[in-house]
Amino acid sequence: MRGITKEFPGVRALADVTLTVRRGEIHAICGENGAGKSTLMNVLSGVYPFGTYTGDIVVDGEVMRFAGIRASEQAGIAIIHQELALIPELSITENIFLGNEVATGGRIDWVEATSRARELLERVGLREDPDTQIKHLGVGKQQLVEIAKALSRDVELLILDEPTAALNEGDSRHLLDIIRTLQGRGMTSIIISHKLAEIEAIADSITIIRDGRVVETLDVGAGGVDEDRIIRGMVGRSLDRRFPDRTPDIGEVFFEIRDWTVQHPAIPERLVAKSASLTVRRGEIVGLAGLMGAGRTELAMSIFGRSYGTYLSGTMFKDGRPIVLHNVQSAIDHGLAYVSEDRKQLGLNLLDTVKRSIVSAGLGKIARAGVVDDTREFRVAEDYRQQLRIKTPSVDDGVGTLSGGNQQKVVLAKWMFTDPELLILDEPTRGIDVGAKYEIYTIIQALAAAGKGVLLISSELPELLGIADRIYTVFEGRITDCIDAAGASPEALMRSMTRTRKKDVA
Structure with a gap:
């Protein structure tokens, strides 16, 4: 050429x-x-x-x-x-x-x-x-x-x-x-x-x-x-550190699920979550590790307004009180957000503009008497464009014209606009380059520093070890271990990701 x-x-x-x-x-x-x-x-x-x-x-x-x-x-x-x-x-x-x-x-x-x-x-x-x-x-x-x-x-x-x-x-x-x-x-x-x-x-x-x-x-x-x-x-520069420096400021437990059990939507005899229990503290980044098919995404989606599978049993707590999230809107109203692993199919409408995509999950915040305020919509989208460094000539451009990394930033902006307390990120850096990854990590850490809780699903073990504070491992729908990321290794994670029996998990 x-x-x-x-x-x-x-x-x-x-x-x-x-x-x-x-x-x-x-x-x-x-x-x-x-x-x-x-x-x-x-x-x-x-x-x-x-x-x-x-x-x-x-x-x-x-x-x-x-x-x-x-x-x-x-x-x-x-x-x-x-x-x-x-x-x-x-x-x-x-x-x-x-x-x-x-x-x-x-x-x-x-x-x-x-x-x-x-x-x-x-x-x-x-x-x-x-x-x-x-x-x-x-x-x-x-x-x-x-x-x-x-x-x-x-x-x-x-x-x-x-x-x-x-x-x-x-x-x-x-x-x-x-x-x-x-x-x-x-x-x-x-x-x-x-x-x-x-x-x-x-x-x-x-x-x-x-x-x-x-x-x-x-x-x-x-x-x-x-x-x-x-x-x-x-x-154009050396990335000596793949992950930004961070000093965690972790508070009390504010989100928890206990004995969470969910049935596969099409195969009744199969459980995609088996008595799963986990906690998230304010200011904490919690990893979720497992091999393909382990049930990480299914667990996350079932937490987010029961958007996957059939709920069978278990209790969800927020700030020490039981809550029931029957649908996605209920999850948003209770301060949860979910960034899907499939941004093109589930995270974005590729026919929409960057502006509309960013405000789509929180329209009530920019509407008066049920009508969207165009000026406020533009201002919000432009603020996020600058804050997250989304590369686009204009927020009026189609989101489908953006690169993968910039589309991912738009998805993050969409959920950040809802001001969530718990942000669930499912493979947030899949298919994006190392420079964009570093920017995504910076955004995640900033959210944790602001007192949010982050539940991070990733197939890249070095990524989990580099950014998470604690890591839960999942095998066949069951949480098998909870590991302190600071002293963990890929080998230790892999052992827990392939074990059939559950250890005592804190």
Whole structure:
């Protein structure tokens, strides 16, 4: 790619970017949220067609002018976006060949299609019946189906945008192994990722983009490339400390659940929370650790106005008094807030503006006689834009145009506006870069310093150890341990996250 420049109204997303990828290599692209990584790959894959940008795309010495995604696929280029483009109700086979059907005489040959799908699944190491509906697969397996779909189109260059962002460690390792295997068969890959340890382990070259420009390209094989070196290029400075300094000022217990038991919404015999008990003190950051499927999110959502599952038993206390939260509005009224792990589906309306998104959970605070005061709405949104350093030209812009890190800040602003006493954060830094993470940690610590309680769910054990005061571990819906973060280790957490029996938990 030579001299690529791409502009949106009021924003130059890419400025004279040049990128060179060698055949057969795994080339990583790193940068902060909003740096232009995904925009660059959308240009390469035809999502942004020729004429909407300036510069040249050159493949094997030939200048390409892609009119759309299909044209780039015909040239052997395919992109797998962070939000997977699979249809849940269709089978694996139907998804793999959607738009590229195996047909004879105008009729789909399902026998041949299923046979080819089985071969493709074998290539990506997925042992599933091709007739299985996508909705019955986990996210890790869905990623492999996307790769199989790309392989069905004779792809030579595979672009993966945050392929492991939503995966646990096991699924992440398996996916990276598949990418290495494909490389051994001659496949060229470009990977966008914020997981720097993975990038360091798998990439042959790393291109760093900052503010729409290429900063540098590193040759991993030449040595001297580690996480700190990559971070320095991404943020323009060294992040010696991944977590801000903090001196906790922890008060009395103000929130508690005892013997909290919740039933799965669709499988009555399965309990997603089993006699769970935990406490949160004012000014305290409490971590919730567990492997994928342990029940962390289910527990958090059930606490937040019983928004998941069927409540069976247990008591909730606030300031020493029992409270009953029958719905989300009741939870908000009692000073609870919940930042979902899925900001795009559950945290935001991507068709709304930044302004409306920020005030949406607390409209009563800016309304008079049931009518929203436009001036107050703008003032509140603008205050949060400046306070949280949300990168957007205007709060009237669509929230869907923001980068992942800035969308996450909008979600935080939305719940901060409700002035909660307990803020539940579910994977608040998933899919965002180290610079944005540091800013999110600063916001969390400021909330704790203001006397709020924070319940933090994270799949990254170093993150929990770096920011939490105490950490509860969860296994199969049961809280198995409570560990003081100051003296804990990832190994100690993992032991408690995989134990079947509960220890005495304070």
